[in-house]
Amino acid sequence: MNVLITGGAGFIGSHLADALIEKGYSVRVLDNLDPQVHGEGSGRPSYLHPSVELIAGDVRDRDSVARAMEGCQFLVHFAAAVGVGQSMYRIEHYTSVNALGASVVLEEVVSRRDSIQRMLVASSMSIYGEGLYRCGECGEFAPRLRPPEQLARHEWEVLCPRCGEAAVPIPVPETKQLYPSSIYAVNKRDHEEMFLVTGLAYGISTVALRFFNVYGTRQALSNPYTGVGAIFASRLLNGKPPVVFEDGLQSRDFIHVKDLCEACVLALERPGIDSEVLNVGTGTPTSVTGMGIAIARELGRPDDNFIIRDQFRAGDVRHCFADTSKTEEMLGFRAGIELKEGIRDLCQWVEESTALDRVEDATRELEDHGLTT
Numbered sequence: 001m002n003v004l005i006t007g008g009a010g011f012i013g014s015h016l017a018d019a020l021i022e023k024g025y026s027v028r029v030l031d032n033l034d035p036q037v038h039g040e041g042s043g044r045p046s047y048l049h050p051s052v053e054l055i056a057g058d059v060r061d062r063d064s065v066a067r068a069m070e071g072c073q074f075l076v077h078f079a080a081a082v083g084v085g086q087s088m089y090r091i092e093h094y095t096s097v098n099a100l101g102a103s104v105v106l107e108e109v110v111s112r113r114d115s116i117q118r119m120l121v122a123s124s125m126s127i128y129g130e131g132l133y134r135c136g137e138c139g140e141f142a143p144r145l146r147p148p149e150q151l152a153r154h155e156w157e158v159l160c161p162r163c164g165e166a167a168v169p170i171p172v173p174e175t176k177q178l179y180p181s182s183i184y185a186v187n188k189r190d191h192e193e194m195f196l197v198t199g200l201a202y203g204i205s206t207v208a209l210r211f212f213n214v215y216g217t218r219q220a221l222s223n224p225y226t227g228v229g230a231i232f233a234s235r236l237l238n239g240k241p242p243v244v245f246e247d248g249l250q251s252r253d254f255i256h257v258k259d260l261c262e263a264c265v266l267a268l269e270r271p272g273i274d275s276e277v278l279n280v281g282t283g284t285p286t287s288v289t290g291m292g293i294a295i296a297r298e299l300g301r302p303d304d305n306f307i308i309r310d311q312f313r314a315g316d317v318r319h320c321f322a323d324t325s326k327t328e329e330m331l332g333f334r335a336g337i338e339l340k341e342g343i344r345d346l347c348q349w350v351e352e353s354t355a356l357d358r359v360e361d362a363t364r365e366l367e368d369h370g371l372t373t
Contacts, residue, residue: 129179216257281322
């Protein structure tokens with residue numbers, strides 16, 4: 001069986017290609033080899049499995065998409081411009097790559113609807129906005145972003161909108177209201193809905209997976225808009241302290257890329273999950289500073305030398321981690337790689353890599369656009 005992975009030469013896509021090839025699939029990849037991700041003038045990544053057929057092209061180019069989809073029975077759509085902060089000032093670029101790119105891919109799918117057996121689209125936890133919370137007095141609630149006046153006082157925790165007390169974060173199920181808080185998040189919500197509605201209209205089996213915070217080998221170490229694990233590792237390798245917004249106690253759900261790819265394979269193969277939306281995470285929250293400390297210790301760097309900016313970054317949420325019960329029930333999937341083991345794997349790879357630290361440039365761009373408080 002033939003699988004097309006758009007954006008498949010990148011971090012997650014290349015790992016999924018490995019997993020699919022191991023199961024006997026033939027894999028083709030369509031990727032524009034974006035310099036921000038792969039570096040200027042980069043060709044085929046050395047880590048890409050030798051049996052992968054790579055087509056260098058943009059998802060907005062109909063001819064490239066048509067050529068890539070020829071003879072494929074499965075489509076995995078990962079291609080996207082990625083970066084919450086950057087999306088807030090490169091609005092046209094992000095919307096063009098993400099929304100227009102998805103529309104070109106879907107029109108090509110429709111023209112081949114008799115041969116495409118299933119579509120898998122990468123959605124994101126970012127579409128939830130803030131996570132879900134419980135107040136001891138008032139019960140469960142799903143807030144929008146924290147009020148500007150609260151953030152101006154550097155009071156970071158989410159407060160109950162009724163009684164004003166600090167609330168406790170709880171796991172986020174797929175049924176939570178969606179409050180995307182960045183252009184990137186809006187784009188990912190659009191991805192999800194565009195694929196699901198097209199699949200339903202044309203009778204094409206479609207599954208949307210909401211990825212939580214993915215980390216692991218092959219993350220773009222020189223891309224300051226990539227995952228926090230790679231950003232911290234890049235800083236530490238360059239002898240600089242990690243930069244943390246707010247107080248560093250905000251939490252995320254970090255899932256290792258190999259676990260995530262296992263969920264993707266199951267979502268491609270499992271019958272009876274048409275038009276479903278599923279969280280892919282661990283269900284365990286980890287503070288951003290906690291992630292940084294673990295990486296520093298594994299790399300043998302100081303674990304108490306962080307720049308805590310005590311500033312809010314536009315679009316950021318305080319806590320968000322997955323309720324994985326639906327995914328466990330429908331896919332039989334539960335993440336199995338402990339954070340300590342995953343960080344060891346990441347750091348072994350990082351120490352053999354070259355990282356150009358661009359975090360300060362990215363932070364300056366946010367400040368120049370008035371996106372920090």
